[in-house]
Amino acid sequence: MRFCLHPLHGMLLMPQIISLLILGVLVVFVLPTTAEADQALLPQALHGCSDHCGNVTIPYPFGMAKGCYRGPEFYINCTTGTTPDEEPIPYLTKRSGTDNLIQIHVTNISLKGELHVLQPITRACDADLSVGLETDLPLPPPFTFSNTKNNFFTIGCGSSGNLLGFRPGLGLDGHTLSNIHRYCFTFCDDNSSGNDTDLVITDDSCSGFACSLSSLPSGVQYISIILSRSIPTNWDSSYPCRYAFLAEKSEFTFSPNTSFQQLSNTSHLPVVVNWEIGDHGPCDLEQRSKLVDFACKGNSTCINWPNVIRPTGYICQCKEGYQGNPYLPDGCQDIDECKSNPCYAGSCVNTPGNYSCICPNGMKGKSCKDKSKTIVIIVMGISVILALLVGSSCSIYWGMKQRRYIKLKEKYFQDNGGLLLQQKLANHGIETTRIFCAEELEKATNNYDDGGVLGKGSYGIVYKGILPNNRTVAIKKSKIGAPTQSEQFVNELVVLSEINHRNVVRLLGCCLETEVPLLVYEFITNGTLFEHVHGKENKRSSLTWELRLKIAAETAGALAYLHSSTFMQIIHRDVKATNILLDENYTAKVSDFGASVLIPLDQTEIVTFVEGTLGYLDPAYLQSNQLTEKSDVYSFGVVLAELLTSKVAFSYDRPESERSLARMFVCAVEEERLNHILDGDIVSEGNIETVRNVARLAKRCLKLKGEERPTMREVATELEGMRIMANHPWGTNADDNLGPEDQTSLSLGSPSNTSDDDIRGDCGPCTTITTGTTSRSI
Known part of the structure; x- marks a missing residue:
C-alpha cells in the first residue's frame, strides 16, 4: 500500500525567487526606473482644420475638407448620422478609373503608415449553391493590404475560397500589374453516422x-474574393453557411463553438491597410529632388516603405527625443525628458531632442547611475550576503513546512486505517486498488461542490466526479466524526476488493491522505431502485413487471454470490432499495458495503451490534444480535414486497398496523387480499401467475425464524426460473389451458400450500421488539 505525496516544487524554488527579489530591490535602490513623459496632446491636423470625425482622429496628411489634406488620395469623407445621436462615420473616398466611387469605412488612422478599415464578409447559406459568390475589395493607390497583419479565411464544410489579387510591379508578361492567387479549401468528415447530434x-x-x-x-x-461549394456534405444541415473574407489576424480566431454564430450576425470585419507618401518615389529620390512639397517636416526622418519588388514610397517619423505629427510644420516637438526625472542624482537639464544630468561627486554617467568602483564593490558585497542569508532562511523554512506537510499526510493515512488496511489486504491475499491523490479528487468534484451530490447515507456523502481522463466516477466521502469511520472505511474497502461480479458496483480505488477517507466507485448512471419504484420528485416509475423481475433476479444473484462464492462469506447487512443501483440498461448493481461483515467459512453466524435500516431489519437479528446470511434474505424479501406493491418499506404516514410493509404484506397474503396492496400498473392477466409465485417467495423470505427462510442461492434460482418461464412462449398463456375452476384457484391472495403460521403470530397491531435501550417497529 502506498499513499500520494506531492513534493512542494514551487516551495523549493522560493529561496531563489526571494533572492532575486532582494537583488531587484537593491538594483532599484541603485538604478531607479525612468517614468514615462507626461506630454500634452499635440495638434494632428493643419491649422484651422478639424482633426476628428466622430471618435476617430483624422491626422494630416489626411483631411476632411479642401485644403486640409495633402492630396486627393488622403481625402476622408466624414458622413453625418441620420439622427443627432448617431456618430459620424469617416470613409476613405476616391473614384476609380471606371468612375466607380470607392468608399471604405475607416476605424483608425496611424501615422506609422496603417489604416484600420472594415471590409465585407462573403457569405453563402444555400446548401445547393454551386456557382461562386464574388466580393470585390478595391483600394486606391497608394493604399495596399497589409501582408503581415491580415489573413485570408475560408469557413464552412465543403467550401472553396479563391482570392484573386493585383499589385503594382513589373509582371512576367511585361504589364505593370501582377496577379496574386490564394486558394483555401475546407472539408468535414463524412464518416459520421448522419445523426445531427453527431455533427x-x-x-x-x-x-x-x-x-x-x-x-x-x-x-x-x-482583391476579388470568390466563394463556392466544393462538395456537398452530410454537415450541410448542421452548418449550412460558408464564409470567405480577409481579416486582421488579431481580430479573428476560429472557434467551433462561437465563430459560426458570430459570422452569421456580422457583415464586416476589421482589415489593416498600409499607406505611404508616393508622389515622387522613395526617400532618396524625394530628398534628391529637394521638392518644396517633401512630406517630412522639421525634426523628422524619412523611412522607405517597401512594396513588391522595390520601394515605391515613404513615410515620416519624428526623430528620437521628439514627438508629434511629422507631416505638419513644427509638428515634431521636443520631449522634455526632465519631467520624468531621468537623473538618479543631481539635476536634469533638457536639451533639444535630448537631456543631460549634472552629477554630484562620486557619480557619473548620463543618468548619474554609475558610482566609484569602491562603492560598487561594497554594494555588491552587501547584496550577496543579504541574498545568501535570506535564501538560507527561506530554504530552512520551506523545508520544515514540507516535512510538516508530509507528516500530516502520514497521520491521515494512519488515522484513516491505512496500516489496518495493509494488514487486512495482506492477510486476505488481495492486491491493492488504485490510490488516488487528494488534489486529484478535489479537482474531479469541483472541490466537493454540493451540486454534484449523488446521495447521502449514515456514514458519508457520494459525489459525482470527472477524472482527468474524462471518466465519470462516484466518490464516497466519509463524514467527519462518524463513529468508527476508519473501521467502516477499511471494512468496505476489504469487502469490495475481493468482489468481482457484474451485479456488484465496482471499486476503482481509494484515497487515504485526507482528513476523512474516500472511496472511488464506477459511476452508475440511472439512479437507485428506490427512485424508480417510488418515484423521484413525485414522479412515478415506468418500471414494467418484466424489468422488476429482472432486477430482483440480478440482485438475488449478487447476494447469493456474496454469501457463497467468495473465500469468506460476506453478509451485506443493509440490503434495501436505495442500495440497489441501476445502469443505463437497468442492470442491477448492489452497492454500499460500509456495514457488511466477513464471516469465516467454518462459521454460520456472528454476534455483532445491530445495524441496518428500519423496515428492512431482520426481527430475529434485532432481538438476538446474531447475524446470519438469512438476515440478508429477510431484507431482500422486503425489497420483493416493494417491487410487488410499489410501497415504501416503512412509513409513519400509514396507519400504525400498516407502517411495516413486511407485516402488511404477509397479513395480506394470509387474509387472501394481496390484490388490494399490489401495484395495479404492473399486474395483468398475462403475468398473474408469475406475480403470485414471486409473492409466495417473498412471503417465505419474510418468515420470523431465519432457519425457515430459503437461502439466497435458492431465491436466485427460483427468480431466474420465473424469468425464463415468463419469457417462454407458453409462459404468459399457461392459464389459457386451465379450466374455470383451476383458474379461480390461481387468483391472487389464495392461500399457499406451505404453512405460514410462524411468519406472523397475528395480523393485529404491529409487534414492538425492544433490545437494550433501542425500540424498533418491525
Whole structure:
C-alpha cells in the first residue's frame, strides 16, 4: 500500500525567487526606473482644420475638407448620422478609373503608415449553391493590404475560397500589374453516422477542417474574393453557411463553438491597410529632388516603405527625443525628458531632442547611475550576503513546512486505517486498488461542490466526479466524526476488493491522505431502485413487471454470490432499495458495503451490534444480535414486497398496523387480499401467475425464524426460473389451458400450500421488539 505525496516544487524554488527579489530591490535602490513623459496632446491636423470625425482622429496628411489634406488620395469623407445621436462615420473616398466611387469605412488612422478599415464578409447559406459568390475589395493607390497583419479565411464544410489579387510591379508578361492567387479549401468528415447530434465541429486549428487560412504577399491593392461549394456534405444541415473574407489576424480566431454564430450576425470585419507618401518615389529620390512639397517636416526622418519588388514610397517619423505629427510644420516637438526625472542624482537639464544630468561627486554617467568602483564593490558585497542569508532562511523554512506537510499526510493515512488496511489486504491475499491523490479528487468534484451530490447515507456523502481522463466516477466521502469511520472505511474497502461480479458496483480505488477517507466507485448512471419504484420528485416509475423481475433476479444473484462464492462469506447487512443501483440498461448493481461483515467459512453466524435500516431489519437479528446470511434474505424479501406493491418499506404516514410493509404484506397474503396492496400498473392477466409465485417467495423470505427462510442461492434460482418461464412462449398463456375452476384457484391472495403460521403470530397491531435501550417497529 502506498499513499500520494506531492513534493512542494514551487516551495523549493522560493529561496531563489526571494533572492532575486532582494537583488531587484537593491538594483532599484541603485538604478531607479525612468517614468514615462507626461506630454500634452499635440495638434494632428493643419491649422484651422478639424482633426476628428466622430471618435476617430483624422491626422494630416489626411483631411476632411479642401485644403486640409495633402492630396486627393488622403481625402476622408466624414458622413453625418441620420439622427443627432448617431456618430459620424469617416470613409476613405476616391473614384476609380471606371468612375466607380470607392468608399471604405475607416476605424483608425496611424501615422506609422496603417489604416484600420472594415471590409465585407462573403457569405453563402444555400446548401445547393454551386456557382461562386464574388466580393470585390478595391483600394486606391497608394493604399495596399497589409501582408503581415491580415489573413485570408475560408469557413464552412465543403467550401472553396479563391482570392484573386493585383499589385503594382513589373509582371512576367511585361504589364505593370501582377496577379496574386490564394486558394483555401475546407472539408468535414463524412464518416459520421448522419445523426445531427453527431455533427459537432471540435477542431479549432483552422488547418482545413471547417476552417482554412492563407497569408498575403506584400503590396496587394485590389482583391476579388470568390466563394463556392466544393462538395456537398452530410454537415450541410448542421452548418449550412460558408464564409470567405480577409481579416486582421488579431481580430479573428476560429472557434467551433462561437465563430459560426458570430459570422452569421456580422457583415464586416476589421482589415489593416498600409499607406505611404508616393508622389515622387522613395526617400532618396524625394530628398534628391529637394521638392518644396517633401512630406517630412522639421525634426523628422524619412523611412522607405517597401512594396513588391522595390520601394515605391515613404513615410515620416519624428526623430528620437521628439514627438508629434511629422507631416505638419513644427509638428515634431521636443520631449522634455526632465519631467520624468531621468537623473538618479543631481539635476536634469533638457536639451533639444535630448537631456543631460549634472552629477554630484562620486557619480557619473548620463543618468548619474554609475558610482566609484569602491562603492560598487561594497554594494555588491552587501547584496550577496543579504541574498545568501535570506535564501538560507527561506530554504530552512520551506523545508520544515514540507516535512510538516508530509507528516500530516502520514497521520491521515494512519488515522484513516491505512496500516489496518495493509494488514487486512495482506492477510486476505488481495492486491491493492488504485490510490488516488487528494488534489486529484478535489479537482474531479469541483472541490466537493454540493451540486454534484449523488446521495447521502449514515456514514458519508457520494459525489459525482470527472477524472482527468474524462471518466465519470462516484466518490464516497466519509463524514467527519462518524463513529468508527476508519473501521467502516477499511471494512468496505476489504469487502469490495475481493468482489468481482457484474451485479456488484465496482471499486476503482481509494484515497487515504485526507482528513476523512474516500472511496472511488464506477459511476452508475440511472439512479437507485428506490427512485424508480417510488418515484423521484413525485414522479412515478415506468418500471414494467418484466424489468422488476429482472432486477430482483440480478440482485438475488449478487447476494447469493456474496454469501457463497467468495473465500469468506460476506453478509451485506443493509440490503434495501436505495442500495440497489441501476445502469443505463437497468442492470442491477448492489452497492454500499460500509456495514457488511466477513464471516469465516467454518462459521454460520456472528454476534455483532445491530445495524441496518428500519423496515428492512431482520426481527430475529434485532432481538438476538446474531447475524446470519438469512438476515440478508429477510431484507431482500422486503425489497420483493416493494417491487410487488410499489410501497415504501416503512412509513409513519400509514396507519400504525400498516407502517411495516413486511407485516402488511404477509397479513395480506394470509387474509387472501394481496390484490388490494399490489401495484395495479404492473399486474395483468398475462403475468398473474408469475406475480403470485414471486409473492409466495417473498412471503417465505419474510418468515420470523431465519432457519425457515430459503437461502439466497435458492431465491436466485427460483427468480431466474420465473424469468425464463415468463419469457417462454407458453409462459404468459399457461392459464389459457386451465379450466374455470383451476383458474379461480390461481387468483391472487389464495392461500399457499406451505404453512405460514410462524411468519406472523397475528395480523393485529404491529409487534414492538425492544433490545437494550433501542425500540424498533418491525
